[in-house]
Amino acid sequence: MKVLQRHKLALSIHVFTAALLAGVVAHPALAQGDRSGDDTTKLEAVEVTGSRIKKAELEGQTPVVTITARDIEATGLGSIGDVIQRLSVSGSSLNTKFNSAGNFGFPADGGGVGSGSTTISLRNVGAKRTLVLVDGLRWVGESSGSGVSAAVDLNTIPASAVERIEILTDGASSLYGSDAISGVINIITKRKQEGMSANVYYGDYSKDGGETTSGNLSLGGSTDRLDFFLDISHYEQKSISSADWAQSSFPTPGAGLAGGSSYIPYTRTIFLAPEGETYGGLCPGGVCNIAANGTTLGVQPFPGGFHRFGTPDRFNFAPYNLLLTPSTRDGLFGQARYKVTDNITWYLKGSYTTRKSKNQAAPEPIGLGSALNTSDLGLTTGVDVTNPYNPFGFTLDPNSNLLGLGRRPIEGGPRIFTQDVDTRYFATGLEGSFGTADRDFYWDVNYVNAVNKATQTVNGTYNIAHIARALGPVAGCTAPCVPLNIFGGPGSITPEMLNYISFIETDRSENALEVWSANISGDLFQLPAGSLAFAAGYEHREQDGYYLPDAIVVAGESNGVPSLPTTGQFDVNEYYLELNAPLLKDVAGAKSLDLSVASRYSDYSTFGGTTNNKVGLRWQPVDDLTLRGTWAEGFRAPSIGELYGSPARFDAQIQDPCNGATGQLATNCIAQGVPNPATFEQANQQISTRTGGNLLLTPETSTSITAGVVYSPSWAENTGWSSKLDLDLTFWKIEIDDAIQAPDAQTQLTRCVERNDANCAGIVRGVSGDIVSFSNILRNLGTIETQGYDIGLNWNSPEWGFGTLGASVQTTYVDKYSSINETGEAEPLSVGIETADKAINKWRTTASLSWASQDWSARWTARYLSGLTERCNPDLTEAGAVCSSPNADLSGGFNHLGATTFHDVRLNWKLPTSFNFTLSAGVNNIFGKDPPICVSCSLNGYDAGTYDLPGRYSYVQASVKF
Template identity: 50%
Template sequence: MNVQHRNILARAIRASLLAGMIVAPAIATAQDSGDAAKTLDSVTVTGTRIKKAEIETQVPIHTVSREDIDRTGLTSLGDVVQELTGSGSALNTKFNSSGNFGFPPDGGGVGAGSAQVDLRHLGSKRVLVLVDGVRWVNEASASGVGASTDLNTIPLAIVERIEVLEDGASSLYGSDAIAGVVNIITRRDMDGAQISVGYGQYGEGDGANSNVDLSWGMTTERSSLFLGLSYVDQEKIKASDREQSSYPVPGTGVAFGSSGTPTGRFIFTDPNTGVTHDITPNDATPDPSYDPSQGCTRTDGFHCFATDDRFNFAQYNLLLTPSRRMGLFGQFRFDINDNVQWYVKALANRRESTNQAAPEPIFLGPEAGTGNPLADNIVISGLNPYNPFGFDLDSSSNLILIGRRPVEGGPRVFEQQVDTQYVATGLEGSFEAGSRYWFWDANAAYSRNEAEQTNRGSYNIRKISQALGDPAACAAIAGCVPLDIFGEGTITREMLDFIQPVVRDRSEQTLGLFSANLSGDLFDMWAGPLSFATGYEYRKYEGWYRPDPITVAGDYNGVPSQATSGEYDVNEVYVEFNVPLFALADGQKLDLSLAGRYSDYSTFGGEFTPKYGLRWQVADELVLRATFAEGFRAPSIGELYGSDSRFDAQLRDPCTEPFLDPSVEPNCRTLGVPAGYAQANPQISVVTGGNPDLEPETSNSFSTGFVYSPAFASDAAWSERLDLEVTYYRHSLEGAVQAIDAQTQLDLCVETLDPLYCNGISRASTGGISNFSNRLTNLGSIKTEGWDADLAWTLPESSAGRFRATWQNTFVTRYEAVGAAGQVQPRAPGIEVNDSAIPEWTSNAVLDWSRNAWTASWTIRYISELTEDCGGAVTFPVCGDPDTGTNTLDAITYHDLQVGYRFDWLKGFTLTAGANNVLDEDPPICLSCSLNGYDASTYDIPGGRFFYVRADLRF
């Protein structure tokens, strides 16, 4: 869009705001109209601020009704939204996302236990979540300051419907609405009470899910009150309980297991002989003897480390994480008079969730690559009474790597407690000026997420260093006892008491806002009234993350991080017009919509975002529409102020031998990698952090399509109603805030030796990666486009009952992410990478049936096939095509069935039973997925049938 056009629209906005300030006082004393007030709720549409029913089809809106929600058998709002065909990969309770997941580059922490929503595969931080049209506070993960919304902070029981705007909407709603808007409409009007009780579990007898919802409401002539209490308890499923997830990479045994083993792996050079050893104690030898003269045919207490010695960490992971959620919600509305209504609403919600990882490994020496000098530069004293080698193991001379997995200390358990508070109040109403009605509202809201994470099973690396050092120095430290890491089962309770702390991290985010809106018809034009909306909004964001003091001090053996704190505020004004261009007697009508929003941020200044749209009512049965919008997303607190943190990535070093690409050998030598180097540990620690110099992301969004309801299919013998909706969408994002893919950065460094990629990567003298910096920047661009095609068909009621069929489809034809220097990122349609996927085609088909007291539904969910890089698994049969080094994740179709019966007890008693995935489909094997051989954001996890029953009683 050129500057001239932007300036014209900006001037129009300023003029309209001025007109609104002049007009409003003049008409404030207008006559009351009760009818206008009643109309207000019925014409509020997500995607426009103008309250007018006839423009509902102006933008693509997908509505998930309460009936749609109940049909899924799900108890998490995030899980419901993630089943939409336009949704992308996002965190949910199937992600066991602690431990080595570490801290993502956006400073948001791991989001453990949260459920997020992604639209158009642009990321959850580019989706704006509203509750009753008002922004919801971002998540608190206890390990960072996130840029996304945790839908598990909103009880599913209080939701009346979900409206999903699958289009850019920054001009109407401000930052974060690049990919779309999810507006959650809460339950409001109810007379009487309702009790809902549900229970479900998987066919294997695990993963039980139980829920109890209590609702009560009353409505009088001038007021309404709704109260809701919700309880959900989701039990865990262990990875070891399913064959596919019982190993790190399915079908490869322990080949991709960890070199941090319960017995310990020791790579060092004997200073007496000059011989380098890579050995591990024999399993049955807790106190191994060492003979320096022996090679790999050994008769002492060691043997040479081999693939079979690697540790199967998958046995300790979870497929489904336990989560307990308790929520209380209340909403009261009072008609002050026929035209003014006051409301107040409040919510309190607690989430208690748990993640679990394998016992924390202790990696020591220059090849450890932890970035912690206490580990990378350690000296293990030869005087340690348990040291079988009789000499110092010194990182500066003879030590290369030690990997010891102290299973004696148990698995790492991460327990989260997240408390959400929300309170809002406001006035809304209408008035009449002449023959025109105006609608207005003023709202104030405050919301807070506070989280605490308790980690048991981790270690203090400073105390480990002390306990492995000179015993005399250890004796001078309170509680210190020499540590035995040489062999399995050697670490005593006394040793654990000294080196194993309880780690507690906390985080909080708050959002305070005020908004005011005005909408109405300004005057009549040749083709109808010029409709208008305007408003103002103020928001204040605050957030902080406080890791445990031992983490801040650098003593934490796990993933290190520093504290984060920040705040900013924003003032915004917007205006929207609906301009009738022509209207004919035969029903044809063409409307032009114009909108613009000016946002003034305390962090970077002002930003103006316009939007243009056309809606052509070709006939009563056909609407054509098109929109173009500019958008932006302001960097979040974590992205701006996030301190140095780390995540552990599974990376393959291109310099390891044998080379996958022999042409890189000269470059590896230039990088200081010696001949014969073999990567000892695929787990590489990557340091990341925020960037206060980040600029906002900017975007262009375009959509066009039609809504067709043919007359020949209305009130016919074979059809009561038929609706077809087709939408083409395109999003182009510039300056995306993210870090370059770590594997891509490493590959490009080795291939090109370009400092742009290599400056953040350091190597030890042994050749291994000792430091890897992967920080946030305004990356190049993301471009995606595709099609939505939805069909809804309602059949006439007959003696067989009433049938209704819906079919929703999304086709992704393009997704391309390019770094600032032109490096192409690996994500693309039909590709599985980094625990996420972009299927080329996703489809949901539902057949509903009702007859008298009976109801039933059959849901079919389809995901097209995907392809992934086999990585190091290329030689295993599980890699579908070893010649190309790719694995195909076959297309999958899920079938869900549900049946219900309504008894005439009290005001109604309904009993519902259902089964999801009735054909017992297992998710396809994913070789590149980090933990359990599944893509937890694309497929039903853990696989197998899920059976449930639900009882609803109204009285």
């Protein structure tokens, strides 16, 4: 009945949306309204992000993009992070479509997994190189229970409290300090509101699940002295199973079970029999000690019926995963501003957001021996001859005859990762102004205290120490120990056995931030072309964080991904100065010519001092045309996780080049410990790599350049066909030196096998030839270079009989992206290439057309992503995996991810009531465009950081103001 009701509600949304759209067509003269134009309009405020001087203008030295609260609503999205990720200047980054929550382990970025978070990567250089501010002050980084991240989770900021978002797409370390390498996101919150407002929202995917509900209630007011705003919000997003979409229902699209896991619900064994023969495979039907009639046999005759493990035996883990992860967020935000005097204002601001999110993975496998181990203790764990379920009549000993034993106990159910994340933010300070000698000065002092604290619990994980005891000598397995039947098929592990080997893992982490700052700005003295303006300030910042895994994990007794505690802190004192000098004004060839310079000195407790400078030039030859350019130095200090992150593991999807190797490759493989490369096949498609922080890391440094032109022709202003037209073009270039990252593991292994050189350092193979240790820790790897162009167009029509129209196009063209390591070799990520669930599209474009008339308004938006190319896995190509350009011998090839366009529509109707009551409806991806198939992506057969979920998303919304 609940399912039926849910589908009825979903159908009602689709019908209601269609009816509203039909109403617009039938009654075009009834509309009004939403004249917000495109999703990214240029800011026209007096003060903008990118300058501390309060005289900054729209066409300043730096490119700034703004998104208003109305623009956010028009997207139909409930997270400001999701909204920003759709901008052309954003690249692949974490969001709630990612289902990774520790089942792969800890990636080599020092920050943990960040489950349930949404982060932003401007210019494709990573979220940790994008600075996030709220009202000009730093926001606290996220933790999500799995590490100490260097990035900010935008889901910790309630969307209903946002007035606008200003995005500076230029380096700004000279003004804001560390992390502002690719740009700055400054979220401006609502300071006041007259009366009360309420908003309710419901959305639904055409796939089964993913229903989203949200609502907020806000209250505000003003007096001569006091402005205040209070907002309470709730957001809930339900999950979508990977089994509900054909493309994600198998591990690799088109490959069937070939892309499945080697850890299966039956027992897989690789061992040396007493006669000296090597056996590797399964008993008949995968069951070693249960007869065909279901009766239990103490020992089945051996080696009768064993067969070699093959593709039909593999396990399809995909249906256990999620296309969309569930998340619930509740938020309370408030701020007040009180005029102490006519020239001094005291402000107080607080925010509290709590999130509960979940991720899910297939049942956790148990692996023993060097070929199939899933834990360090698993390397030394075997099966004693006295174990009552041992079918062989002899001990399986990893020190002599056991190479590998694997079993996925589906009796224990899937792994469920639950995150409880609380974010508390408090800020207070004084702002004021004063005048002297006919000049005005503005000042402020601020204090920030913020904490992001998270707990992650994992259900469905096992204690390998208990497993070892339950498989060891039966005399040593006394209560509460229960001997484990690891050899039977599904159902052979009883509830009593599960209770003994299972435990609920609880991991905790925290990121904390404390800031004291003071700023002053104003005019120093008069120059021939105007006044020399300045801004100066001081900031003291303390950051600390920790990650504390479960005690069983720390003891090394967890069957899951191992990790150790992380803790660390640093503090910094910073001083900056910014000057803006008008050089020319109202002379031939120069309506205005302004020069700006800025410098910031930062003194870190971890590595010492650094100075970063910036120069900008703005030239307006005539009223209609503005040319601008900047040159800026930047830096990013190593984060707590990057410096102090303890050793952990990441199970990467890596293809071992020694699989069936011949010729020189085979010779190299033998030298590296592979007994017989011609017949070698890696036991598991996931190869465990060792990740962690590095105390020897030094800060990243960067140089960024922008050069642009803004053209606002007077001949297109207030005419019969146009009220305003703006065109802009910006060239940008960023070069990062000593970039903190780990080498791409697949590339490193491939180079190691091909060359048998220094790339092999840290790669160790076991007796079976499988890799048992792979060091992939962070280092100052080399240089990242990227450059491209931003192109923008905004047009608004005059008032016509049927209403007004608005049109916009925002395009980013990435001309170059390269990452060169310290030996001069290129890492694989580049423009137009899909690599490790990350892509850089050469073209990203958002085009919008809006219409408004009286009480109605509508908007259509198209989002274009250019095509990509990825490498095909040779093993899976032979199995029929999707590969648009395979090699003739099916030894790999390339797959093309075609260009993709998503279309969104939205309609607003302001009802004829005595109060402000608006109904809205929309459909995102109205044509149901599926994302292109990705065969190299780790989950769900598509790149969740680049593309939308499959299917339409329809929503309705009601807003009322009293």
